Structures are given as C-alpha cells and as structure tokens.
Amino acid sequence: MSTHTENVEELIGIVRESLKDKGFEIYPFKVGWYNALTSQAHQLPYESDSLAAVILSTPSMFEKAFVPFLQSRACDGMRDPIDECISHTVSSSISMCCPNQSVDVMYDFELLPSRRPKFLAQTAAHVAGAAFYYRASDVHNPPWGNKKMFGVCIHPRLGGWFAIRALLIFKDVLMGEEFQPRDPPDCVSRQEERIELLERFNFHWRDWSYRDIIPVEERYSLQQKEYFITPPAQRGALLRQWGFMTESDTDKQS
Ligand code: B12
Numbered sequence: 001m002s003t004h005t006e007n008v009e010e011l012i013g014i015v016r017e018s019l020k021d022k023g024f025e026i027y028p029f030k031v032g033w034y035n036a037l038t039s040q041a042h043q044l045p046y047e048s049d050s051l052a053a054v055i056l057s058t059p060s061m062f063e064k065a066f067v068p069f070l071q072s073r074a075c076d077g078m079r080d081p082i083d084e085c086i087s088h089t090v091s092s093s094i095s096m097c098c099p100n101q102s103v104d105v106m107y108d109f110e111l112l113p114s115r116r117p118k119f120l121a122q123t124a125a126h127v128a129g130a131a132f133y134y135r136a137s138d139v140h141n142p143p144w145g146n147k148k149m150f151g152v153c154i155h156p157r158l159g160g161w162f163a164i165r166a167l168l169i170f171k172d173v174l175m176g177e178e179f180q181p182r183d184p185p186d187c188v189s190r191q192e193e194r195i196e197l198l199e200r201f202n203f204h205w206r207d208w209s210y211r212d213i214i215p216v217e218e219r220y221s222l223q224q225k226e227y228f229i230t231p232p233a234q235r236g237a238l239l240r241q242w243g244f245m246t247e248s249d250t251d252k253q254s
Contacts, residue, residue, distance in 0.1 A: 008175065011098065012053060015168075018093045023061030024165070027128035028053045030175050034120075034127050042120055044169070046104075051173040054124040055090060055166040056131070058158060062224040065089050070244035080232065081239065083109050086165050094168065104169040121164035122153045129182035131155040131162070139194050152201040152210060156185040160201075160211030161219050187214050 012028045019026055032048030044052070057065075069085040078084075087107060094103050106118040126133035135151035136142050142149070155162050188197050193213065200210035211219070220228070223242075230238050239245045 008051060014097045015093060018097050022065040022089050023058050025056045025058060026053050027130040029128040030179060033181050034124055037123055038120060046169055049174040051170040051175050053168045054128045054130060056162050057165050059161050059218045059220050090166050102171045106167045108165055119167045124167055125153045125164050126184055129184045132184040132186050134188055134194055134197055140191060149198050149202050154188055154213060156187050157217045159214045159216040161216055
C-alpha cells in the first residue's frame with residue numbers, strides 16, 4: 001500500500017498531538033534514508049520506502065509522563081522505571097492513535113541477539129531532521145589523533161537536553177518520491193564549537209555542559225537532574241524517599 005505525504009502528515013500529526021502532552025516529540029523519515037548511511041550490521045530490515053518515525057523525550061517528559069506514571073502506580077518495579085514509563089506511554093499512544101496500523105516499536109535500550117542496539121538513535125534523529133548528529137568526521141583536522149570520539153546530537157531548541165527514546169516502523173505505509181528528507185538544523189556550525197562539543201561530550205559528559213553548547217529553551221528540572229545523577233542502582237531508594245514507590249516495589253528491582 002502506498003500512502004501520500006498528506007496522509008502521513010495526518011497520521012504522524014495524531015501521534016504527535018497525543019505524545020506532546022507527555023513531553024515527547026516525533027519526526028518521520030523513510031527507512032531507506034537511514035539504511036543509506038549505516039553499515040550492513042546496522043541496517044533496519046524493512047523496505048526502503050517504509051515510513052519510520054523517531055521519538056524524543058524533552059525536559060518536560062519527567063513532570064508530564066514520569067511523575068504521573070509513578071503516581072498511578074503502573075510501574076511494576078521490575079525494569080528501569082524510566083524505560084518502563086516510556087514503553088508504557090509510547091505503546092498506549094500508538095494503540096490509541098493507530099489502531100489499524102501494523103507498527104513495530106523499538107526502544108533505545110533494546111539490544112539484538114548480536115548485542116548491537118536495535119537502532120542507532122543518533123543516525124535516526126539526524127535523518128529525520130530532528131537533531132544534527134555531530135561526529136568526529138564533521139571536524140576538519142581533528143586534534144585527537146586516533147582516539148575514538150563518540151558523536152552527539154544537538155537539537156536546535158533543546159541543545160543536549162533531550163534523549164532519543166524510540167523508533168516506530170509503519171510496516172504497511174510505503175512512501176512515494178514526494179516525501180523528501182529535511183536536513184536537521186546545523187546549530188553548531190563553527191569548527192572550534194564542534195571541537196568543544198565533542199570534547200565536552202567525551203571527556204566531561206558528567207558535568208552536562210555539552211547540553212548547553214547552544215542557548216536552550218528548556219532544561220531538566222532540579223528533581224530530574226537529581227534523579228539522573230543518581231546511579232541506577234540507587235534510583236529506587238530515591239523514588240521511595242520521594243514517596244513514589246513502596247519498599248515492596250523497589251525490592252523487585254535488581
Ligand atoms: C552503546 C552506547 C553507549 C556506549 C558507547 C557509545 C557509542 N557511541 O558507541 C557508552 C557506554 C560509552 C555510552 C556512553 C554515553 N552515552 Co550512550 N548510547 C549507546 C547506545 C545504546 C548505542 C550507540 C552505539 O552502539 N552506536 C554504534 C556506533 C557504531 O554508531 P555510530 O558511531 O553512530 O556509527 C554509525 C553512524 O556513524 C552512521 N553513519 C555513517 N555515516 C553517516 C553519515 C551521517 C550524516 C550520519 C547522520 C550517520 C552516519 O553509521 C554508523 C554505523 O554503521 C545509544 C542509544 C542507541 N540505541 O543508539 C546511546 C546514546 C548514544 N548515548 C547517549 C548518551 C547521552 C550517553 C552518555 C552521556 C551517558 C548518558 N546516557 O547520559 C555517555 C556519553 C559518552 C561518553 N563520554 O562516554 C545518548 C546520546 C544523545 C545525543 N544527544 O546524542 C544516546 C543516543 C541514548 C539516548 N537515549 O539518547 N553510550
């Protein structure tokens with residue numbers, strides 16, 4: 001089945017509206033745009049024209065989705081609470097908005113049996129036009145010799161204050177030629193700034209300064225920062241201290 005761009009805008013628009021209230025953004029793209037950049041080992045096993053969409057969490061996800069999720073006591077305490085909240089929110093939104101579509105959903109934390117991630121979140125965010133993926137190869141004459149430098153995506157309004165959470169594949173929606181890629185805004189265009197960005201992300205990521213490489217509209221709240229600064233094994237105790245979970249909920253976490 002081939003779907004026209006207007007219908008896709010409509011389809012993505014419905015999901016976008018439902019996720020917006022929870023602090024998420026969604027950006028559509030074509031599987032072929034992603035597969036054209038990635039190596040064989042990272043290809044998405046779908047038709048090139050299939051519609052895909054990447055979902056980002058913005059700073060308000062914590063207050064709009066995570067806190068209500070904990071309060072609703074839907075959290076089973078078996079998995080990472082953020083991962084659980086995100087899969088709960090995304091899957092409910094998809095089943096509510098696209099009941100007649102066959103949609104595969106993959107999360108950033110999921111691995112294939114080969115131990116590779118199910119999808120490369122940063123490449124997806126770049127090809128969808130959501131956030132430019134700055135890699136070492138975007139710097140002329142990089143000063144780091146042979147050192148492996150991890151790349152980082154920067155969002156035009158949120159800088160580094162977001163995460164790339166999920167990928168949707170609408171298996172039956174095949175896009176025509178009229179659906180064209182949109183370049184992500186190149187908001188760190190100067191070479192010295194790109195060097196600074198990659199150094200902050202690789203050598204000082206714990207101070208979070210890479211997130212402020214450009215002026216931003218929103219940042220994580222103090223409570224959200226405290227949560228993410230806390231090592232994962234101690235987050236259950238923190239949630240209990242905040243009154244969100246009981247002893248028995250957190251005992252279930254490893
Ligand atoms: C494994 C992993 C790690 C590993 C290894 C990192 C790495 N990049 O390999 C470790 C544990 C070190 C790590 C650390 C961190 N990580 Co990490 N990590 C991941 C994870 C799960 C997979 C990344 C991966 O395996 N990449 C594999 C390599 C091969 O991919 P690649 O280098 O991008 O290569 C591909 C591209 O270059 C592409 N390509 C080729 N040509 C071209 C051309 C263009 C134009 C484009 C766009 C692409 C492209 O093809 C290549 C593959 O064939 C992702 C989530 C996900 N599912 O993607 C998060 C992720 C990359 N991590 C993230 C973060 C924030 C961090 C940390 C700050 C910790 C944290 N969570 O707060 C630290 C910072 C790094 C550091 N200084 O240590 C964020 C980055 C967000 C952003 N703004 O970019 C991600 C996306 C998670 C998320 N949910 O948002 N991480």
